[in-house]
Amino acid sequence: MTNTETEEYVAIIDQYEVTDEVRDIALKYDPLNRSGYEGFHVTDEGELHIDDADVMAEHKLIEKKIPNDAIKILPLPSASGQLVHQYGDNGFRLHNLPAPVEGEVVGLLGRNGIGKSTALQILAGNSVPNFGAEEELNWEQAVTSFRGTTLQTHLERLRDGEITTAYKQQRVDTLPDEDGGTVQERLAGRVNDSDPLVDDLRLRPILKRSLADLSGGERQRVAIALTLATDADLYLFDEPSSFLDIKQRTTVARAIHKHVRESSAAALVVEHDLATLDLVSDGIHILYGEPGSFGVVSQRLSVRDGINQFLQGYLQDENVQIRRRSIEFPQALENPFSDAEVVFDYPELEKSFSGFSLTVHAGEIHAGESIGIVGENALGKTTFVKLLAGSLDADDGAVSVTPTVSYKPQHLSADSTRTVQSQFQQITDIRSQDFITRLRDPFEIESLYDRSLDSLSGGELQRVGIALCLARDADLYLIDEPSAFLDVDRRVSLADQISRFSDQTDKPVLVVDHDLFVIDRVADRITVFEGTSGESGRATPPQSLRDGMNAFLSSLGITFRRDEETGRPRVNKPGSQLDRKQQASGEYYYEK
Known part of the structure; x- marks a missing residue:
């Protein structure tokens, strides 16, 4: 953020973390209290409080003295705009709102905890903005506050009850099977067998199956179909790409965009897969600020400019720095581990069961390399790992030396009886300097130690799951879909940390992911899975990123280019x- 003499600050107080020690430090060291004025004080309800107007840079001394994150003293960005909503005294603040546009899909891009869900709830009519006031306001006051803006008409229609919304929630993996019925029965009344959505979203093969038996990707496509099949004025999609493979992500993006354009409805999409966001959106709002403390919605930008400025960390028209460093895309080296020690090799393997067959072509894995695994869902990627680990015997071929494998599964279970700290203590020495420097601090785990696993958010659970996987002593590490529920900044950070771990330990890491942004960043080489989902799969030997992606994308009929400014992968319009x-030219994954 900018630093000027006129910069305004706010105090964000987590009342659950305010101990007697925190309270005493705040009261004792507050420069206003020591000068005879009122700064930090305890309310009649026993909560620590300070008025916004009284917070100044000098209060950061208190933040440095307290032993936890109970108090944060933060500068507001210079272009903060209108305060739209605040969650109680010294709580999270959202500035500005994105504007829905009829017949268009508007993307929302920003870190987790920055206000995207709050914005969706307000625009859906589920929450009335309070503009920082303590008392509850009504829609008439909201309309008055936005009079003369592009949001006025939308808020007037919310006030008059004229807007119907359809919302696709984030966590489709936890959707209950309410009645035990089939997908076809769940869609009945909204989508019939001849509806184009059935084929657009590849639902026909699963129509007769129960929702309880569906994979995460299948549930996601059903949830999207149910949302699009609703006759709505505003569609809200929270991370529609999660659990979908690359081909399904492009299909879903096109289906959403096509439906919104043809229905003349409006849509808002929260998405962290930049290729999907690029494909589905007509315009983008960037949300920036301090996660959990305040968020600011930028003015609308073109899709390309919005994503590029987000990656560069600087919003030009608003003259605000939203990140200290830009996110860069270094060009992949051609087989950087060709001279590295081969720590594990495997012959051609065959495995068949339950109407599915897998062929694995012989390959070698080198010390310290990160191998990306790409392919459509249900092609045998998990079976491949079990064959390498020796937990599953091949029908033809045999692994002579089976490595010990540490595995982070796609779906993480959340135990309510164990804390994060006890989970790590069970498998490693959490006091060792090696654990602290390689895992605890880079993955920001210590702040979660006292939490139970089932209290963690999707992103927090993902971080813990990856760190637990890497904390085990193993010969080979497999991480399945590390990008799920993580924002772009976290995806970059985790990809870099995984690469750093394999490099520092000389242990190979295999990463299964459908976000090409992540694969592009983490993979030294890739293994490609081809075939027919649910029927047969073929795994290639590890190969260079360029050769592997060309082979993979050619099988899907999808081409990518590199953005000229940032080097990020972008999907070409079909x-x-x-x-x-x-x-x-055969260049499906174009290199600069």
């Missing part, structure tokens, strides 16, 4: 001049 050119 049938576009560049798409046709790259397919003709």
Whole structure:
């Protein structure tokens, strides 16, 4: 954020973390209290409080003295705009709102805990903005506050009850199977067998199956179909790409965009997969600030400018720095581990069961390399790992030396009886300097130690799951979908930390993920899974990123290009001049 003499500060107080020690430090060292004025004080309800107008840079001394994160003294960005909503005294603040547009999909891009869900709830009519006031306001007051803006009409329609909304929630993996019925029965009344959505979202093969038996990706597609099949004025999609493979993500993005355009409805999409966000959106709002403390919604930007400025960490028109460093995309080296020690090799393997067959071509794994695993869902990626680990015997071929494998599964279970700290204590020495420097601090685990696993958010549970996987003593590490529930900044950080771990320990790490942003960043080489989902799969040997991605994307008929400014992967529009050119040249994953 900018630093000027006129910079305004706010205090964010986590009352659950305010101990007697924190309270005493705040009262004793407050420069206002020591000068005879009132700064930090205890309310009649026993809560620590300070008025916004009284917070100043000098209060950061208190933040440094307290032993936890109970108090944060934060500068507000210079272009903070209108305070729209605040959660109680010294609570999270949201500035500005994104504007829905009929016939368009508006993307929301920002870190977790920055206010995206709050914005969705307000625009859906589920929450009335309070503009920082303690008393509850009504929609008439909201309309008055936004009079003369592009939001006025939308808020007037909310006030008059004229807007119908359809909301696809984030955690589709936890959706209950309410009545034990089939997918077809759940869709009945909204989607019939001839509806284009059935084929657009590849639902026909699962129509007769129970929701309880569906994978995360299948549940996601059902949830999206139910949302799009609702006759609504505003569609809200919270992370529609989670659990979907690369082909499904492009299919879903196109289905959402097509439906919104043809229905002349409006849509808001929260998405952290930049390729999907790029494909589905007509415009983008960036949300920035301090997660858990305050968020600011930027003005609308074009899709390309919005994503690029987000990655560069600087919003040009608003003159605000939202990140200290830009996110860069270094060009992949051609087989950087060709001279490294081969720590594990495997012959050609065959495995068949329950109507599915898998062929694994022989390959080698080198010390210290990170191997990305890409492919559509249900092609045998998990079976492949079990064969390598020796927990599953091949029908043909045999692994002579089976490595010990530490595995982070796609779906993480959350035990309510154990704390995060006890989970780590069970498998490693949490006081060792090696654990502290390689895992605890980089993954920001210590602040979660006293929490039970079932109290963690999806992103927090993901961080813990990856760190637990890497904390075990093993020959080979497999991490399945590390990007799920993580924002872009976290995805970059975790990809870099995984690469650093394999490099520092000389242990190979295999990463299964459908976000090409993550694979592009983490993988030294990749293994490609091809075939027919649910019927047969073929795993190639590990190969260079460029060769592997060309082979994989050609099987899907999808081409990517590199953005000229940032180098990030971008999906080409199907049938576009560049798409046709790259397919003709065989460069499906274009390198600069």
